[in-house]
Amino acid sequence: MKKLIVSAALLAVAGCAGVPQTGERIVTGTNPVISGQFTADPTARVFEGKIYMYPSHDIPSVVTHSDGSPWFSMPDYHVFSSEDLTEWTDHGVILKQEDVPWGKPDAYAMWAPDCVFKDGKYYFYFPDAPASGMGFGVGVAVAERPYGPFVPQKEQIKGIFGIDPCVLIDDDGTSYIYWAGMGIRGCRLNDNMLELDGEPQLLDQNLPAGFKEGPFVFKRDGRYYLTYPWVRDNTETLAYAIGDSPLGPFEYKGLIMKESPVGCWTNHHSLVEYRGQWYLFYHHNDYSPDFDKNRSVRIDKVFFNDDGTIQEVTPTLRGAGPVKAESDVHIDRYSSIEGASIAYLDPADSFKGWKTVFSQSGDKVCFNELDFGRKSPKRVIFCVRASEGGRIALTAGGSAEFDVPATDEWKEISFPLPFKAVGMKDLQVELLSGGIVELDWITFR
Numbered sequence: 234m235k236k237l238i239v240s241a242a243l244l245a246v247a248g249c250a251g252v253p254q255t256g257e258r259i260v261t262g263t264n265p266v267i268s269g270q271f272t273a274d275p276t277a278r279v280f281e282g283k284i285y286m287y288p289s290h291d292i293p294s295v296v297t298h299s300d301g302s303p304w305f306s307m308p309d310y311h312v313f314s315s316e317d318l319t320e321w322t323d324h325g326v327i328l329k330q331e332d333v334p335w336g337k338p339d340a341y342a343m344w345a346p347d348c349v350f351k352d353g354k355y356y357f358y359f360p361d362a363p364a365s366g367m368g369f370g371v372g373v374a375v376a377e378r379p380y381g382p383f384v385p386q387k388e389q390i391k392g393i394f395g396i397d398p399c400v401l402i403d404d405d406g407t408s409y410i411y412w413a414g415m416g417i418r419g420c421r422l423n424d425n426m427l428e429l430d431g432e433p434q435l436l437d438q439n440l441p442a443g444f445k446e447g448p449f450v451f452k453r454d455g456r457y458y459l460t461y462p463w464v465r466d467n468t469e470t471l472a473y474a475i476g477d478s479p480l481g482p483f484e485y486k487g488l489i490m491k492e493s494p495v496g497c498w499t500n501h502h503s504l505v506e507y508r509g510q511w512y513l514f515y516h517h518n519d520y521s522p523d524f525d526k527n528r529s530v531r532i533d534k535v536f537f538n539d540d541g542t543i544q545e546v547t548p549t550l551r552g553a554g555p556v557k558a559e560s561d562v563h564i565d566r567y568s569s570i571e572g573a574s575i576a577y578l579d580p581a582d583s584f585k586g587w588k589t590v591f592s593q594s595g596d597k598v599c600f601n602e603l604d605f606g607r608k609s610p611k612r613v614i615f616c617v618r619a620s621e622g623g624r625i626a627l628t629a630g631g632s633a634e635f636d637v638p639a640t641d642e643w644k645e646i647s648f649p650l651p652f653k654a655v656g657m658k659d660l661q662v663e664l665l666s667g668g669i670v671e672l673d674w675i676t677f678r
Contacts, residue, residue: 262319262554263566265519265529269584272311273528274345274447274501275514276399280355280379284507286313286321286514287348287357291527296341305526306341310359312348312380318512318532319554324380328359333372334387336361342369345397345447345501348379349426351408356426357383358398358410371398371412373427392420392429397447397501400426401479404452409479411436413446417461419480440474440485441465447501450479456541459483462500468492469500471515473543489535490546493517497525504535511535512553513546520583557604558629558654561616561674564600564662565589572596573664578673589672591625591664600660603629609653610677618643623667627675629658637670650677 259267266272271291278285290311294303309329315321331338340362348357357374370389376382395414400422402408408422410429417437421430436459437445444464451458457476462469471490474483490500490513502515513535521527532553536544550566565575565587573596579585589598613627615637622639626632631652638646654677664670 259313259321259323260319260560261321262317262552262556262560263563264531264533264548264550264552265517266318266532266552266554267313267321267323267530268520268586270311271520271527272313272530273307273499273516274397275516275530276345276347276449276503277505277507277512277514278348278350278379279505279507280350283314283316284318284505285348285379286315286530287346288313288516288530289343289345292341294524294526303524303526305344307343308341310343310346310357314380315554317555318507318552319556327376327381327383328357328374328385330361333361333385335363335370335372335389337364344369347399349400349402349408350379351402351406351426353377354426355379355383356400358400360396360398360412361389363389368394369396369414370394371396371410386427390427390429392433399449399503401450401452401457403479407479409450411448411450411459413448413461417445417448417459419448419450421480434480436481436483437461439482441472445472449503451504452479453506453537454541457481457483458504458543460489460502460504462502466492468496468498471500471502471513471546475541486542488545489513489543490515490548495522497528499525499528511537515548517548522583551601555602555604556600557606558610558658558677559606561676562600562603562660563587563674564598564660564672566600567598568601568659569599570597573598586673589662591623591662591670591672594664594666597661597663600662603658603660605629605654605656605658605677607655609655610650612647612678613650614645614647614676614678616643616645616673616675617670618673619668619670621668623670624665625670626661626663626665628661628663630654634665637667639668643673 272288274289276287298304342362346359355376371393374383374385395412399411411419418433420433423430447462460473463472476483497518516528518525551568
């Protein structure tokens with residue numbers, strides 16, 4: 234392919250914009266999904282034609298473990314919604330620990346939740362530490378809309394002692410609740426969705442040994458999938474088993490996701506089908522590399538084999554949401570990388586995101602599935618810092634080379650785009666020559 238060389242550039246007078254913002258509208262399309270706050274243990278549900286995500290909410294630790302080390306601190310719950318897995322609306326706090334009538338108001342123990350819809354109401358299930366006694370209980374808050382307002386019930390569900398509730402509503406309308414407490418347990422729910430209907434059953438007695446928590450149960454093609462975090466060695470995998478009835482027995486089938494390559498101890502998840510595609514929602518400590526009790530939600534696509542088994546998911550930074558070329562494209566959330574490195578823009582504030590560092594000729598990064606739409610842009614803008622300048626090559630259907638001038642500060646540098654780019658393209662950026670070039674984002678206008 235013939236490469237075009239573009240040497241003229243227009244430097245913006247201000248520093249770069251485009252750092253990920255927090256607030257009501259959050260735009261990523263890459264992993265992690267939510268910036269500006271920690272999110273973990275995500276349960277994703279489809280309500281009103283949208284994805285609603287109910288995560289737990291980590292904050293910097295204010296409680297300690299029994300050994301004196303900093304521990305999980307979770308004071309409340311937010312809910313987020315999206316139509317495309319890229320633009321997310323934060324509907325704010327839907328439940329605080331102080332609002333739970335039966336809970337300890339300063340326990341910071343509002344761990345993994347779930348939410349389901351039945352008979353015109355939304356039932357939000359959550360764990361909490363009781364005001365008196367030991368351990369955890371599970372409570373319910375009820376609303377008429379998926380984002381609330383939720384009204385917590387006066388008492389916890391009697392008979393549940395544990396964490397991480399999940400609810401399955403079967404095709405006939407019968408509901409089942411699952412939780413982790415000295416193993417994975419399940420029980421039928423009363424029609425009022427607030428009480429157990431029967432005795433809890435232990436569901437994991439036939440599964441491989443090792444610590445398990447966070448059950449998420451779903452039904453597909455007439456079979457029931459029990460999925461769960463499982464410690465087979467030192468950190469949690471995501472594993473699954475399949476059965477022919479909602480309370481088992483379940484047969485172990487394998488892993489959905491291996492252990493974290495950087496040692497994040499927990500993983501917690503849900504699986505959901507949305508517009509014909511299955512997705513895995515899970516978490517990692519992207520914004521908190523030195524403290525794995527502050528986690529952030531990720532999303533990746535899930536695929537099933539013909540026999541119903543789940544293909545193992547490789548975690549990505551690229552994520553699952555579509556990214557428009559006219560947005561600030563952060564290629565540090567790469568599809569593949571060769572030679573280049575990724576670093577925090579500001580080590581003191583991880584929520585400002587990352588930069589891509591090209592250190593030597595041949596360093597390259599690919600960012601797949603960038604949507605240029607129907608009209609080709611006229612310009613490409615780089616947010617760069619390069620004390621010695623450098624030449625970079627950009628490929629997105631066509632290919633061109635750009636001379637980046639020397640700048641010790643972050644600058645927006647604009648070039649004419651000398652080729653047409655429409656539709657979905659894979660983007661590649663490569664350093665051809667020069668000194669170190671740091672890239673925050675790219676956009677096409």
